[in-house]
Amino acid sequence: MKNSTRLRRMTTLSLLFALAMIFSFVESRLPTFIPIPGVKLGLCNVVIIFTLLSLGAPSAIAVSLLRVLLSSILFGNAAAFFYSLAGAILSLAVMILSKHFRLFSAVGISVLGGVMHNIGQLLMAWILLGTAGVMYYLPVLLIAGTVAGALIGLLAAYLSKRAESLKL
Amino acid sequence: MRTRRDLILILSLLAIGLLLFLLLRLTAREGERVAVILENTTVAEYPLNVDGEFPLLGGKNTLVIENGEAYIKDSQCPDHTCERTGRISKVRERIVCLPHRLTVKVV
Known part of the structure; x- marks a missing residue:
C-alpha cells in the first residue's frame, strides 16, 4: 500500500473511532426508554456498520473492540466491559457474515447486529450471574433489538450512500 | 430483493x-414470595403478603413490599435501572441490578 493511502486510511479510522467514542458518551448520558438492563438505542452501531460497509471487516472489528475497551474504562465499569464485549463480538461476527453472504441490506445487517448484541449480553449475564433465568428478558430484548437495529440501519444506510463520494 | x-x-x-x-x-x-439472589445464591426470601422495607447488601438497595408487590426504592448504583423497573408480583417477574449482581425474583 502506498504511504499516502495508508495515512488516509489511518486518519479515516481514527476519525471513525473518535465518532464511536462520542456516540458511546452520548448514549451513556441518555436515559433508556425501557428500564430493562441491556435495552438501548445502540448509536455506536451507526459507526460500526458504516465502517463495515465502507472499509471492510478488519476495520470494523478494530473500531468496535477499541470502542468497547475505552468506553468501558471511561464511562462504565468492569461488569459493563464484559457485557459490551460479549455483545460486540457476537454482533460483529453475525454482521460480517451477513454482509459477506450479501443476504441483507444495511437495515437487515443492523437488525441482526442489534439482536445479536442483546443475545451476547444475555449469554454473558448467564455466565456472570450463573442463572439461565436471565433468558426471561429474551422476548423484550428481541423486540427492542429489532426496532433499534432497524432505525440505526436506516441511518447507517443513508450515511454510507452519502459518503460514497468521499471515496474512503 | x-x-x-x-x-x-x-x-x-x-x-x-x-x-x-x-x-x-x-x-x-x-407469586407468594420474592427471593433475593446475589450472583447465583438465594440470600433471603420475603413473603409478598407482609408489607415492609428491607435493606439489601448492607443498605446499597432497599427492597419494599407493599400490597403484595415488590419494588426497589433506593439503589446506590450508577444506572438506577432496578428502581425504574417498578413493581413485580407475578411468578418469574424480576428486578435486576447488574452493577450489584443482584436479582429480586418472584417465586
Whole structure:
C-alpha cells in the first residue's frame, strides 16, 4: 500500500473511532426508554456498520473492540466491559457474515447486529450471574433489538450512500 | 430483493419476540414470595403478603413490599435501572441490578 493511502486510511479510522467514542458518551448520558438492563438505542452501531460497509471487516472489528475497551474504562465499569464485549463480538461476527453472504441490506445487517448484541449480553449475564433465568428478558430484548437495529440501519444506510463520494 | 429479505427478517424477529412475550405473560400467576439472589445464591426470601422495607447488601438497595408487590426504592448504583423497573408480583417477574449482581425474583 502506498504511504499516502495508508495515512488516509489511518486518519479515516481514527476519525471513525473518535465518532464511536462520542456516540458511546452520548448514549451513556441518555436515559433508556425501557428500564430493562441491556435495552438501548445502540448509536455506536451507526459507526460500526458504516465502517463495515465502507472499509471492510478488519476495520470494523478494530473500531468496535477499541470502542468497547475505552468506553468501558471511561464511562462504565468492569461488569459493563464484559457485557459490551460479549455483545460486540457476537454482533460483529453475525454482521460480517451477513454482509459477506450479501443476504441483507444495511437495515437487515443492523437488525441482526442489534439482536445479536442483546443475545451476547444475555449469554454473558448467564455466565456472570450463573442463572439461565436471565433468558426471561429474551422476548423484550428481541423486540427492542429489532426496532433499534432497524432505525440505526436506516441511518447507517443513508450515511454510507452519502459518503460514497468521499471515496474512503 | 435484499430489502424484501430485510422486511422478512424484521417481521419474523418481532413475531418470535411477541410470541415468547405473550407466552410468558399468559402463563404468569401471582407469586407468594420474592427471593433475593446475589450472583447465583438465594440470600433471603420475603413473603409478598407482609408489607415492609428491607435493606439489601448492607443498605446499597432497599427492597419494599407493599400490597403484595415488590419494588426497589433506593439503589446506590450508577444506572438506577432496578428502581425504574417498578413493581413485580407475578411468578418469574424480576428486578435486576447488574452493577450489584443482584436479582429480586418472584417465586
